[in-house]
Amino acid sequence: MFKRSVYKSPVELRSMVAAGAATAAALDEARRLIAPGVTPLELDAAAERVIRGLGGRPNFQLVPGYRHTLCVSVDDDVVHGIPGDRPFRDGDIVSVDGGAEVAGWNGDAAFTVVLPDAARPEVVAARETLSSVTEQALWRGIAALAGARHLNEVGAAIEDYVRGEGDYGILTDYVGHGIGRSMHEEPPVFNYRVDRRGTAVRPGLVVAIEPMIVAGSLDTFVRDDEWTVTTSDGADAAHWEHSVAVHDRGIWVLTAADGGAAGLAPLGVEPVPIP
Structure with missing residues (x-):
């Protein structure tokens, strides 16, 4: 059987730019709307409108058995949370994951936000630190990719950073992936x-x-909805993700509007647009 190469041609890399941009735009809209009182389903509908308005389709809806544009995971839900109608509340830590397919190519990204809560500043502070550590772990993984000879140098960079930031756990049952014609590839x-x-x-x-970091035990379970992955001890979780292309002049973060420039600048890496 023919096995597709994990490497894309220059033409194929250029073809992935639109999918990355649509993914970024959809998640930017979700981030803009998220607030106490808003529901995950409202974010989901808004993200779908953005993707379809850009000529794409939500690739999460192409996963058998899943009908939403986003996964929205709150507090102790780590990933794969199904958008529902329970409004967000003050102090929630919310991870939003989504992707777009445009002209047969895919993008995939995620972010985490912590909603304000004046009555629980210590909870908000701890959750903001967890999210920040996860986001910075992502950028260190991307920066490592820019100079890596082999892919697993990315994981080493992520782990080294997280271990130096406190007693956090890196989920091991769920990892990142290749992306291209399919959302999940080798x-x-x-x-x-x-x-x-x-x-x-x-x-x-x-x-x-896509590092997934928890504030407690690494043990998780899947809720009765058969999708939502949740920490067994009720500890908070955060999730950040970007799709990144390696080309002959450098790297480019497909799912960041600036190609990753802002996130990589403090690490001494300058992304280069795909020629």
């Missing part, structure tokens, strides 16, 4: 150090890097 992208080098990093590699 190779796996680990968020932690493993004992093999992994795929060679060279032009044409496109991966979704």
Whole structure:
């Protein structure tokens, strides 16, 4: 059987730019709307409108058995939360994950926000720190990709950063992935150090890097909805993700409007647009 290469041609890399941009725009709209009193279903509908308005379709809806544009995970829900009609509340930590398919190519990204709560400043502060550590772990993984010879250097960079920031856990049952014609492709992208080098990093590699960090135990379970992954001890969780392309002049974060410039600048990496 023919096995598709994990590496894209220059033409294919350029073809992925629109899907990344649509994904970024949809998540930007969700981020703009999220507030106490708003429901996950409202975010879901808004994100779908953005994607379809840009000529794409929500790729999460292409996953068998799933009919939403986003996954929205609140508090101790880590990933794959199904959007519902329970409004967000003050102090919630909310992770939003989504993607778009445009002209047969895919993008995938996620972010986490913490809603304000004047009555519980210590809870908000702890959750904001968890989200920040997860986001910075993502950027360190992306920065590592820029200079890596093998893909598993990304996970080592993520783990090294997280271990230095406190007593946080890196989920091991769920990892990042390649992305292209399908939302989930080879190779796996680990968020932690493993004992093999992994795929060679060279032009044409496109991966979704997505650390999922918890404030307590690594043990999780799947809720009765058969999708939502939740921490077994009720600890908070955060999730950040970007789709990143490696090309012959550098890297480009497909799902960031600036290609990742703001996130990578403090780490001494300058992303280069796909030629």
